[in-house]
Amino acid sequence: MNNYLEPNEWCIIEKGLKPENNRSSESIFSIGNGRMGQRANFEEKYSGDSLQGNYIAGIYYPDKTRVGWWKNGYPEYFAKVLNAPNWIGINIDIDGEPLDLAKNKIEKFERVLDMKNGLLKRSFIIKMPNDKKLKVDTERFLSIVDNEIGAIKYSVTPLNFNGEILITPYIDANITNEDSNYDEKFWDEINKKVLVHEGYITTKTKKLDFHVCTAMKFDIYKNQRINGIVAKTIEKEKFIGNTVKISANIDDEITVIKFGVVVTSENHDKSKLMDVAKQKIDYAYSKTHEIMFKEHTNAWAEKWEKSDITIDSDIAAQQAIRFNIFQLYQTYTGEDERLNIGPKGFTGEKYGGSTYWDTEAFCLPFYLRTSEPQVAKNLLLYRYKHLNKAIENAEKLGFSDGAALYPMVTMNGEECHNEWEITFEEIHRNGAIAFAIYNYIRYSGDKSYLSDYGLEVLIGISRFWKQRVNFSNQKNKYVMLGVTGPNEYENNINNNWYTNKIACWTMSYTIETINYLKKSFPKKYNLLKEKLKFDEKNEAGKWKKIIDNMYFPEDKELNIFLQQDGYMDKEQVLVKDLKQSETPINQNWSWDRILRSCFIKQADVLQGIYLFEDKYDTETIKRNFDFYESRTVHESSLSPCIHSIIASRIGDINKAYELYLRTARLDLDDYNNEVAEGLHITSMAGTWLSIVEGFGGMRIQEDQLYFNPSIPEQWNSFSFKILFRGNLLKILINKQKIEIFNQSNTPISLMIKDKKVNIHANKQIICKL
Numbered sequence: 010m011n012n013y014l015e016p017n018e019w020c021i022i023e024k025g026l027k028p029e030n031n032r033s034s035e036s037i038f039s040i041g042n043g044r045m046g047q048r049a050n051f052e053e054k055y056s057g058d059s060l061q062g063n064y065i066a067g068i069y070y071p072d073k074t075r076v077g078w079w080k081n082g083y084p085e086y087f088a089k090v091l092n093a094p095n096w097i098g099i100n101i102d103i104d105g106e107p108l109d110l111a112k113n114k115i116e117k118f119e120r121v122l123d124m125k126n127g128l129l130k131r132s133f134i135i136k137m138p139n140d141k142k143l144k145v146d147t148e149r150f151l152s153i154v155d156n157e158i159g160a161i162k163y164s165v166t167p168l169n170f171n172g173e174i175l176i177t178p179y180i181d182a183n184i185t186n187e188d189s190n191y192d193e194k195f196w197d198e199i200n201k202k203v204l205v206h207e208g209y210i211t212t213k214t215k216k217l218d219f220h221v222c223t224a225m226k227f228d229i230y231k232n233q234r235i236n237g238i239v240a241k242t243i244e245k246e247k248f249i250g251n252t253v254k255i256s257a258n259i260d261d262e263i264t265v266i267k268f269g270v271v272v273t274s275e276n277h278d279k280s281k282l283m284d285v286a287k288q289k290i291d292y293a294y295s296k297t298h299e300i301m302f303k304e305h306t307n308a309w310a311e312k313w314e315k316s317d318i319t320i321d322s323d324i325a326a327q328q329a330i331r332f333n334i335f336q337l338y339q340t341y342t343g344e345d346e347r348l349n350i351g352p353k354g355f356t357g358e359k360y361g362g363s364t365y366w367d368t369e370a371f372c373l374p375f376y377l378r379t380s381e382p383q384v385a386k387n388l389l390l391y392r393y394k395h396l397n398k399a400i401e402n403a404e405k406l407g408f409s410d411g412a413a414l415y416p417m418v419t420m421n422g423e424e425c426h427n428e429w430e431i432t433f434e435e436i437h438r439n440g441a442i443a444f445a446i447y448n449y450i451r452y453s454g455d456k457s458y459l460s461d462y463g464l465e466v467l468i469g470i471s472r473f474w475k476q477r478v479n480f481s482n483q484k485n486k487y488v489m490l491g492v493t494g495p496n497e498y499e500n501n502i503n504n505n506w507y508t509n510k511i512a513c514w515t516m517s518y519t520i521e522t523i524n525y526l527k528k529s530f531p532k533k534y535n536l537l538k539e540k541l542k543f544d545e546k547n548e549a550g551k552w553k554k555i556i557d558n559m560y561f562p563e564d565k566e567l568n569i570f571l572q573q574d575g576y577m578d579k580e581q582v583l584v585k586d587l588k589q590s591e592t593p594i595n596q597n598w599s600w601d602r603i604l605r606s607c608f609i610k611q612a613d614v615l616q617g618i619y620l621f622e623d624k625y626d627t628e629t630i631k632r633n634f635d636f637y638e639s640r641t642v643h644e645s646s647l648s649p650c651i652h653s654i655i656a657s658r659i660g661d662i663n664k665a666y667e668l669y670l671r672t673a674r675l676d677l678d679d680y681n682n683e684v685a686e687g688l689h690i691t692s693m694a695g696t697w698l699s700i701v702e703g704f705g706g707m708r709i710q711e712d713q714l715y716f717n718p719s720i721p722e723q724w725n726s727f728s729f730k731i732l733f734r735g736n737l738l739k740i741l742i743n744k745q746k747i748e749i750f751n752q753s754n755t756p757i758s759l760m761i762k763d764k765k766v767n768i769h770a771n772k773q774i775i776c777k778l
Contacts, residue, residue, distance in 0.1 A: 046355020179250030343384025357687020398422025413469030440511030650695030
């Protein structure tokens with residue numbers, strides 16, 4: 010852990026600049042607006058350790074896979090999230106000496122992420138090598154109203170000298186990805202134009218030919234009055250800028266207002282990109298920084314009004330949940346069904362791809378309950394539109410007849426993950442997509458989705474499961490061999506309990522859906538049968554046979570579900586017995602040693618119990634939780650949240666709270682010593698779930714909301730809001746009661762524990778706990 014950040018309910022605050030923390034802070038203080046985002050790099054030159062990162066949603070590079078030897082079916086490339094042209098640059102020189110926090114003496118430094126208003130701020134005082142003191146204040150935001158526009162306010166004040174300040178605003182397109190497989194630069198320049206106080210540079214990606222035009226326009230003020238000094242233009246390869254030299258006296262405040270625009274060929278005609286950028290930058294400039302920021306903060310206020318979670322008397326927990334909600338909304342808005350949620354969002358290069366199974370398993374439930382239904386629906390449509398690619402992916406591995414295997418990592422539906430034990434074996438991802446369809450429908454009530462889109466996906470996935478199992482004569486059961494379950498510290502195992510479970514559930518749900526559509530949408534169903542060449546009698550009959558005869562490993566002595574065949578052959582050591590110096594084990598042990606250990610990276614059996622908890626009694630859940638949690642190292646960001654929810658379910662509130670803090674402050678306190686590479690965006694949705702489903706006890710039962718709340722002893726009360734089928738509800742829970750406010754114009758019925766209650770429009774109810 011590295012808890013160097015200040016406690017605050019609405020802000021993330023770093024006081025003092027320690028070089029060893031800078032990359033971590035660049036991740037933590039990242040900003041975004043769903044269309045683009047950037048790490049919290051400094052505007053001015055910084056020669057210290059840094060990962061410069063500007064990222065644009067949907068823009069990527071197919072970096073050729075680099076492996077020791079090739080395997081049939083192996084992805085040809087790994088989709089790299091591209092480090093895009095850097096528009097934030099504002100270099101400062103004082104009487105010929107460059108401002109550089111890696112070299113100047115820092116007398117005061119503070120970096121603040123204002124989550125309430127979506128604003129990144131810095132303030133520092135430095136002493137230059139010539140003993141001249143300088144005060145700098147910066148503010149930066151990416152508009153969530155106009156998501157192709159960003160703005161910077163950068164102020165410099167001499168504290169003990171009169172002198173010349175050279176200001177150089179610029180755009181740098183000569184950038185690289187640190188994770189390039191062959192040290193290749195991914196961008197080519199097409200054209201550029203630099204004018205006084207503004208400039209444009211258009212670049213394109215190699216191979217896929219995405220075009221991006223990046224623009225800037227700026228003004229410089231002296232003591233709040235516009236400075237009329239004419240700038241000199243700079244034009245180099247993949248670089249444009251201006252320089253302005255200003256004479257300043259002690260306490261003169263010199264302020265740069267700089268607008269940036271990023272437009273792409275994903276949304277505009279390639280031949281008109283520079284014209285569009287010109288229109289956008291002029292629009293921002295004429296609107297003014299002040300008005301744009303006011304609109305931006307008003308939009309954030311609307312988001313917080315619908316999604317804020319409040320926690321009374323626990324500032325660490327409060328700060329953490331707002332940080333997680335804030336980063337989720339910065340990453341994905343649901344406005345564009347072509348986009349999805351990468352595990353690092355706009356905060357780093359690691360992992361690549363725009364979607365993993367994380368989206369369906371963790372993120373979709375968050376957006377289902379905090380946004381209009383179309384937002385979650387767009388996440389499902391993203392997968393529906395990739396169905397043909399999923400069928401192609403399966404064909405590459407030898408499957409046929411419309412079997413669909415969705416990729417572990419993708420940008421366009423093609424598999425682009427380059428680790429064989431994941432690419433070929435972590436097939437439970439297919440089940441997460443099927444469950445997401447079910448989750449969406451049970452929550453939204455939108456059953457028409459099944460006939461319009463859902464059944465096609467379910468049939469493709471069920472066809473895959475049918476071909477992926479085989480019948481074992483020895484066991485007289487169907488088995489599934491050579492898989493990797495959610496616990497990625499186990500590879501090439503047989504009969505992973507969770508994978509077998511989600512496979513059978515998918516086939517069962519597909520059969521249930523077919524029966525529903527035959528009755529409710531017979532014409533659409535018959536058209537789908539013809540389109541998919543679906544032989545209901547034979548195919549559904551085989552699925553039913555597999556469901557009824559699937560093998561599930563268990564330990565009858567311990568009375569637990571067994572993670573996979575042979576798990577108990579491993580030496581059974583508990584996490585509490587690990588030496589602290591050896592954790593995280595993924596950074597201290599060889600992979601061979603990890604694979605032979607009993608240690609679990611994240612919820613595996615417990616992932617299945619979480620999804621299908623209604624099928625198990627509390628004692629069954631508790632036995633499995635106690636066994637597996639004690640062997641789980643939680644070295645996946647997706648791990649603590651699921652364990653926290655289950656701990657709440659079985660009444661172990663102290664454990665639930667401990668795990669909540671771990672999931673909520675995973676990045677803020679850097680539990681796994683990896684935040685420098687970027688944030689864990691998708692697990693942040695799990696953090697939200699650990700409060701709403703964990704402590705709030707929220708479920709869907711018999712087509713209505715159900716609450717069975719609990720509260721950590723550290724909290725006096727907590728509240729959250731959810732949207733459910735047109736109703737906006739605010740739930741307030743303390744140690745004595747639960748209050749539910751129906752902030753909508755229609756009544757709603759729901760369950761609190763075993764009691765049914767009706768809440769009239771714009772009314773509230775109070776129930777004792």
